[in-house]
Amino acid sequence: xxxxxxxxxxxxxxxxxxxxxxxxxxxxxxxxxxxxxxxxxxxxxxxxxxxxxxxxxxxxxxxxxxxxxxxxxxxxxxxxxxxxxx
Amino acid sequence: xxxxxxxxxxxxxxxxxxxxxxxxxxxxxxxxxxxxxxxxxxxxxxxxxxxxxxxxxxxxxxxxxxxxxxxxxxxxxxxxxxxxxx
Amino acid sequence: xxxxxxxxxxxxxxxxxxxxxxxxxxxxxxxxxxxxxxxxxxxxxxxxxxxxxxxxxxxxxxxxxxxxxxxxxxxxxxxxxxxxxx
Amino acid sequence: xxxxxxxxxxxxxxxxxxxxxxxxxxxxxxxxxxxxxxxxxxxxxxxxxxxxxxxxxxxxxxxxxxxxxxxxxxxxxxxxxxxxxx
Amino acid sequence: xxxxxxxxxxxxxxxxxxxxxxxxxxxxxxxxxxxxxxxxxxxxxxxxxxxxxxxxxxxxxxxxxxxxxxxxxxxxxxxxxxxxxx
Numbered sequence: 001x002x003x004x005x006x007x008x009x010x011x012x013x014x015x016x017x018x019x020x021x022x023x024x025x026x027x028x029x030x031x032x033x034x035x036x037x038x039x040x041x042x043x044x045x046x047x048x049x050x051x052x053x054x055x056x057x058x059x060x061x062x063x064x065x066x067x068x069x070x071x072x073x074x075x076x077x078x079x080x081x082x083x084x085x086x
Numbered sequence: 087x088x089x090x091x092x093x094x095x096x097x098x099x100x101x102x103x104x105x106x107x108x109x110x111x112x113x114x115x116x117x118x119x120x121x122x123x124x125x126x127x128x129x130x131x132x133x134x135x136x137x138x139x140x141x142x143x144x145x146x147x148x149x150x151x152x153x154x155x156x157x158x159x160x161x162x163x164x165x166x167x168x169x170x171x172x
Numbered sequence: 173x174x175x176x177x178x179x180x181x182x183x184x185x186x187x188x189x190x191x192x193x194x195x196x197x198x199x200x201x202x203x204x205x206x207x208x209x210x211x212x213x214x215x216x217x218x219x220x221x222x223x224x225x226x227x228x229x230x231x232x233x234x235x236x237x238x239x240x241x242x243x244x245x246x247x248x249x250x251x252x253x254x255x256x257x258x
Numbered sequence: 259x260x261x262x263x264x265x266x267x268x269x270x271x272x273x274x275x276x277x278x279x280x281x282x283x284x285x286x287x288x289x290x291x292x293x294x295x296x297x298x299x300x301x302x303x304x305x306x307x308x309x310x311x312x313x314x315x316x317x318x319x320x321x322x323x324x325x326x327x328x329x330x331x332x333x334x335x336x337x338x339x340x341x342x343x344x
Numbered sequence: 345x346x347x348x349x350x351x352x353x354x355x356x357x358x359x360x361x362x363x364x365x366x367x368x369x370x371x372x373x374x375x376x377x378x379x380x381x382x383x384x385x386x387x388x389x390x391x392x393x394x395x396x397x398x399x400x401x402x403x404x405x406x407x408x409x410x411x412x413x414x415x416x417x418x419x420x421x422x423x424x425x426x427x428x429x430x
Contacts, residue, residue: 001208001242003198012136014127015160016146024136026089030206034116036087036136041186050184050196050208054140054226056239060188067142067159070087073239074187098308100299101332102318110308112261120288122259122308140312153314153331156259173380173414175370202378213358222356222368222380226398228411232360245411246359270394272385273418274404282394284347292374294345294394312398325400325417328345 001050001073004029006043010036018067025072027051037070048076087136087159090115092129096122104153111158113137123156134162173222173245176201178215182208190239197244199223209242220248259308259331262287264301268294276325283330285309295328306334345394345417348373350387354380362411369416371395381414392420 004027012024025039027049035051038061043049051057052073058064060071090113098110111125113135121137124147129135137143138159144150146157176199184196197211199221207223210233215221223229224245230236232243262285270282283297285307293309296319301307309315310331316322318329348371356368369383371393379395382405387393395401396417402408404415 001196001240003206003208010136011163012160013163016126016138016157017148018142018146019159024087034089036089040188050182052188052239053241055142056190056227056230056241058142060190060239062189067138067146068087069139069142071188073191074184077183077185096308097335098332099335102298102310102329103320104314104318105331110259120261122261141314144314153310153318154259155311155314173368173412175378175380212360222354224360224411225413228362228399228402228413232362232411234361243360245363246356249355249357268394269421270418271421274384274396274415275406276400276404277417282345292347294347313400316400325396325404326345327397327400 001052002029003048003050003076004035004037006039006045006047006049007034008045016067018065022061022066022068027072035070037072038066038068039072041072041075043072043075050074050076087138088115089134089136089162090121090123092125092131092133092135093120094131102153104151108147108152108154113158121156123158124152124154125158127158127161129158129161136160136162173224174201175220175222175248176207176209178211178217178219178221179206180217188239190237194233194238194240199244207242209244210238210240211244213244213247215244215247222246222248259310260287261306261308261334262293262295264297264303264305264307265292266303274325276323280319280324280326285330293328295330296324296326297330299330299333301330301333308332308334345396346373347392347394347420348379348381350383350389350391350393351378352389360411362409366405366410366412371416379414381416382410382412383416385416385419387416387419394418394420 010024096110182196268282401415
């Protein structure tokens with residue numbers, strides 16, 4: 001599972017059927033590389049999160065019919081205690 | 087899910103059976119690295135899209151018999167609002 | 173399977189349902205890149221471990237309902253004999 | 259799916275049972291990184307191809323019992339028209 | 345599938361249940377990056393091998409209960425004929 005930071009919501013009207021009405025977020029890693037994830041936990045811009053990839057990402061999205069390969073698994077609480085990785 | 091830009095259609099006559107009659111696109115990431123994806127949403131050259139990999143890519147292609155590992159999941163509308171990543 | 177070193181436990185209160193009450197660790201590779209893994213073997217900070225990714229990570233976590241993509245597979249005993257890779 | 263070029267056949271007598279009597283190719287990407295793939299389409303040295311990874315690679319090899327993670331999905335016809343990526 | 349060279353056996357007493365009594369090897373790629381693989385073919389230190397990842401790695405280990413994500417698929421015979429990649 002990777003550690004990423006929420007940059008922004010993703011505005012995307014035209015989508016495949018398996019991602020309609022799903023909340024998507026643009027995340028960035030410490031090197032600035034962007035990825036897109038499904039967000040079942042309600043993360044906000046600036047939050048550090050960890051993400052789940054592969055088939056587990058679909059279960060983590062609460063519904064295996066959600067066609068994601070990356071889902072936010074949780075909000076990191078204590079990151080400030082060990083230093084900001086950015 | 088990754089953020090990529092459509093570069094061109096892929097012309098490819100001789101293919102495995104599981105990809106006959108499927109529309110393929112060459113995509114590039116912000117560093118110029120190319121990948122090939124199935125396109126169920128009708129993306130055009132120059133569009134920014136996000137892609138779905140792994141087994142979810144096959145469901146996203148509308149038919150699990152499509153033997154892809156990468157499928158376009160949607161067209162990004164609002165990318166211009168947060169700056170062009172290229 | 174990758175070789176990583178345990179850096180710290182991950183403090184993370186708000187999580188998806190499939191990772192409640194699971195012990196998570198922040199690991200780093202020899203280049204300093206961080207990942208998060210489920211720990212079924214009781215690794216401590218500073219231990220070198222190897223990790224299992226993909227669907228096997230869920231079985232390695234003792235329960236396929238654990239929604240992980242990375243699980244510690246074992247503690248490396250003899251690493252000091254071949255030199256510290258850091 | 260990735261874009262790779264066929265470098266050579268792979269000569270490999272001692273193999274796991276799931277890859278006996280299968281035609282293997284060494285492929286290289288534009289940066290020179292080598293990978294090994296199963297070839298169901300009859301690619302030749304110098305051909306540009308695209309490859310399928312993950313579980314779809316096994317279906318693309320015509321037989322799910324073929325234990326591959328990478329299979330050639332097709333020969334690229336028109337690459338010369340958009341410039342050689344090497 | 346990747347091309348890697350066997351560096352050493354991995355000594356690792358405390359492991360998850362799905363990897364007990366399995367022969368593990370530390371492998372390195374041409375850039376020196378290490379990975380750990382299950383070895384069903386009897387590779388020795390210094391051998392060049394190719395590896396299978398993902399769910400196929402578990403079948404290649406002869407038993408789907410082996411919780412690996414990387415398994416040696418075969419010993420490369422003829423590598424000396426095309427030059428040593430190291």
